[in-house]
Amino acid sequence: MVNIGTIQLPDFPLLLAPMEDVSDPPFRAVCKANGADLMYTEFVSSEGLIRDAAKSVQKLDIFEYERPIGIQLFGSDVETMGECSRIATRANPDLIDINYGCPVKQVACRGAGAALLQDIPKMVRMTEAVVKATHLPVTVKTRLGWDESTKNVGEVAERLQDIGIKALTIHGRTRVQMYKGEADWTLIGRIKDNPRIQIPIFGNGDIDSPEKALEYKNRYGVDGVMIGRASIGHPWIFNEIKHFVKTGQHLSPPTVADRVAVCRQHLDFSIRWKGEVVGLFEMRRHYANYFKGLPDFKPYRMRLVTMDSYSGVSAILDEIQETYLVELV
Template structure:
C-alpha cells in the first residue's frame, strides 16, 4: 500500500499531473470518474495568492468528489511560500505540493519552478518553510536538473526528504529540455534504489499507453506514475492502465458515444463550476482533443466553439454521435 502521510493510495497509484489551463476542477472530475487515484490543482502563484488575485484564489477551489487532491504552489520568495502554504491549508486539501519543475519562461525566469534546481540550498529552505507552515503532508514535483551538466535530483531527493516532504514526483527531463526528446527515467530509478529514501517516488514523463505504464513500472521500480499530457482529451487512460495491469489485456477503446458522454460530463462540471457563460467558454479548448482523429470534424468543432449554451452544445454533441458513429448491421 502506497501512502502519503495517512493518505492511502493503493498498491500502484496513478496521479494526474498539475497542468496549467487543463487540470481545473471540471477536468479533474472526469479524470476521477475514470480512475485517477490522486490529483493536483493547476499550479498557483504564491505572489498571486498573497495579493488575493482572483485567478489564483479561484484555483483553490476543490470538491469532495475529487479527494484525495493536492494544491500545488510555486514561487520564488521563501517567506511568501510559507504564508501561502497557510492560506492553501485553510481550504482543506489533502496535501500541499511544491512546484520545482515548471520550465516555462514566465515562471523559471522569475526564480520559481525549475529555476530552484539552480539553487538547492534555497530550495531546501523554501521547502522547510512550507513544511513548517502546514499540518498537511507536503510533496514536491521536480525535474532531473537544470541541464545535462547539473542533474542533481538524487541530492534533491535526499535533502528534501530530510526536511520533511512525504513524496516526490520526478519528470524525467531537465529544464533545458522542456518537453523535447525522450524522458530519461534512469535517475528516477536510482532515487528509488537509494536505501536512504523511504518516501514514495513517482515517475513522470512520456507514459501515454498502458503498455508503457507497465514497462516503466517494471523497469524502474517506481511507487506510482504521474500522467500529464496523455490525459488531455483522454481521461479514460487511467482505467485503461489499471485494466491492463490487472489482466494483461487492453480495454476496447471508448466508442464515439462514450467519448461524447465524457465530453458532455466535462461540460456539465465546467458550467457547474464557473456558471453558464464562463463555463461554456472554458470548455472550448477541449473539443479538439476529445474528438482528435475524426475526419472532417472541423465544421462541428467550429460550431462547438461558437455555441453559447449547454442546450445548444448538447444538441451538437448528439449530432456528432449520429454523424460519425459506424452504422450497426
C-alpha cells in the same frame, strides 16, 4: 499500499499531473470518475494568493469527491511560500505540493518552478518553510535538473526527504529540454533504488499507454506514475492502465457515445463552476482532444468552438454521436 504521510493509496497509484489551464475541477471530475487515484490543482501562485488575487483564490476550490487532492504552490520567495502554505491549508486539501518543475519562462525566469534547481540551498529553505507552515503532508514535483550538466535531482531527493517531504514526483527531463525529446527515467530509477530514500517516488513524462506504464513500473521500480498530457481528451487512460497492469489485457477503447458522454459531463461541470459564458469558452480547448481521430471532424470542431450557447453545443454533440455511430459501424 503506498502511503504519503497518513494518505493511503493503492499499489502503483496513478496521479493526475497539475496542468495550468487544464486540471481545474471540471477536468479533475472526469479523471476521477475514470480512475485517477490522486489529483492536484493547477499550480497556484504564492504571490497571487498572498494578494488575494481572484484567479489564484479560485484555484483553491476542491470538492469532497476529489479526495485525496493536493494543492500545488509555486513561488520564488521563501517567506511568501510559507505564508501561502498556511492559506492553502485552510482550504482543507489532503496535501500540499511544491512545484519545482515548471519550465515556462513566466515562472522559471522569475525564480520559481524549475529555476530553484539552480539554487538547491534556497530550495531546501523554501521547502522547510512550507513543511513547518502546515500540518498536512508536503510533496514535491521537480525535474532531473536545469540542464544536462546539472542533473542534481539525486541530491534534491535526499535533502528534501531529510527536511520532511512525504513523496517526490520526478519529470524525466531537464528544464532546458522543456517538453521536447524523450523523457529519461534512468535517474528516476536510480533514486528509487537509493537505500537512503524511504519516501514514495513517482515518475512523470511520456506515459501515454498502458504498455508503457507497465514497462516503466517494471524497469524503474517507481511507486506510481503521474500522467499529464495523455489524459487530455482521454481521461479513460487511468482505468485502461489499471486494467492492463492487473490483467495484461486491454479494455475496449471508448466508443463515440462514451466520448460524447464524458465531453458533456465535462461541459456541464464547467458551466456549473464557471457560469455559462466562461464555461463554454474554456471548454473550447478540449473538443478537438475528445474527438481526436474521428474522420472529417474539422467542421464539427469549428461549430463547437464558435457556438455560444449550451443548448447549441449540446445539439452539436447529439449530432456528432448520431453521425459517427452510423459512419463507424
